[in-house]
Amino acid sequence: MTSSQAGRPAALADVARAVSGGLADAGVPSPEHDAVALLAHASGLTPSQIRTAAARGDAAPPSDVLAALDAALARRLEREPLQHITGRAPFRTLDLEVGPGVFVPRPETELIAGEAIDAIRRLGAGRAADLCAGSGAIALSLASETDAHVWAVELDRLAVPYLERNRGALPADVAARVTIVQGDARTRLRELDGTFDVIAANPPYIPGDMRPKEPEVERFDPQIALYGLGPDGLEVPRGIVDAAARLLRSGGFFVMEHGAPQAAQVRDILAATGAFADIASHQDLAGWDRYVTATRL
Template sequence: MEPQRPSVAVARVARELARAGVASARVEAELLVAHVLGVPRGRLALADPLAAEQTAHLADLVRRRATREPLQHLTGRAAFRYLDLRVGPGVFVPRPETELLAGWGVEQARRTENPLVVDLCSGSGAIALAVAGEVPQARVVAVERSPAALDWLRRNVADRVAAGDRPVEVVVADVTDPQLLAGLTGRVDVLLCNPPYVPRRVVVPEEVAGHDPDEAVFGGADGLSVIRPVVAAAARLLRTGGTLGLEHDDTHGTTVPELLAADGRFAAVVDHPDLTGRPRFVTASRRSDACHAAGGTAWQTGSS
């Protein structure tokens, strides 16, 4: 078999992926060919032709992608804001919509001189590491309970430390524990969370089903089984004026803000859309206990 030029390989793979019904077939073809060649996607045009063993490897990856194995599992990497994270079986693959929540968290953290930022349900560490990389003065704590996810989290933390970022503190804990991070009660400046929130009845895409861990996807019958205790934890952990950013299902654009408003300990409750305009994450600030005693909270929708 003669060596195949990258452009030819990309065109062929794109056709095969498109026939299999894979969205963004051309982009994924470029990423797969670049992965096999060991070059950045932007340098494909300058890369050497694929050798026979590389062509065979590529064919195997294309076959697996056509069966909806996640692209990130095939390459072992996931892009998130300015990060290139390690991912694979056992950890939730971070999504582009969560970059909006992370970006909001970065903006909030930059408003405090030496902020304490907590990332609950950290998974691969995407949110925590984004904050640590973009707000060098922040102390960032990442909480995760899954042994498999913790393995990926610790690897990503080690990678970022090697790249010069401040270490993220990894805490092994269940975010539904009423005593979660008891030593940080009333001290947290920014609390961020992308919890499992899909209602159990919802049919998820093939790339999610059987690949992303169920415990990182589904949040009980109504999708709120983790969100409810996270709201309580945020109210306890945040200092007065501290801020919360919480991702939720697109069917929860009213429900989750109402949970925060009904709690009474949060002000400035605003829901934000994702890149497609669907409700995606809610933000709020911790009221003083005196204000909490005084009355309820209204909420509103906003832009991301």
């Protein structure tokens, strides 16, 4: 893709256009963004450096970089997630390690982290938990952007090593405030019942009879991180709500992500516990109902 029968491309911009065009032809979303990211990955540079070099008219990379780019491009054309190819996923202020076996954090989940961070600051909170922590996106953001001690609970044994390595990449004083617990977030931390100030969660919530439209999600995200069990996909979220009711102190804050069509059901689940007030749905940047917040009575 980066070379043609006419010969080796002369300029970096030509390479970027060829890669972007190939991705677009294959139906890959954001082809220009992905082309720059793949070039950066193959070159050992940052995307901003690639964009600057292309605008400056720099020559095409050497043949070894083009070969690495071709290999990465072939994987992306098979719809392997960009983050699996680069091994990295940006999330708020963090650069997380991700790959096969762990859920790739989504931009909309930054809103959930932001709500939890705001609550920690507002409450002067000292103790928070991320239930269904995955790569650690929410938990490590809470620890990095506040002074809270954060518990990160994750069931999947394939995901926990990513969580541990991402914690290890933090400054030592921040990493020391993150406790990782491997197990079912619905039942763990019972020894700390009633002591948490903030609980955040992005649990699996897709119903079992639905299939994600994006090949990157359906074929590469771990199913344990996607499907919430039960006919409505809300069996796991119900358990998370019950866990939050158990773990939070009075006045504590809860935020949980859910699917856009599930907003009313999730509010009803919270109301049915009798444990929460101020139950409210909130929208993502696209205007879809994406998460719920509530206060522990």
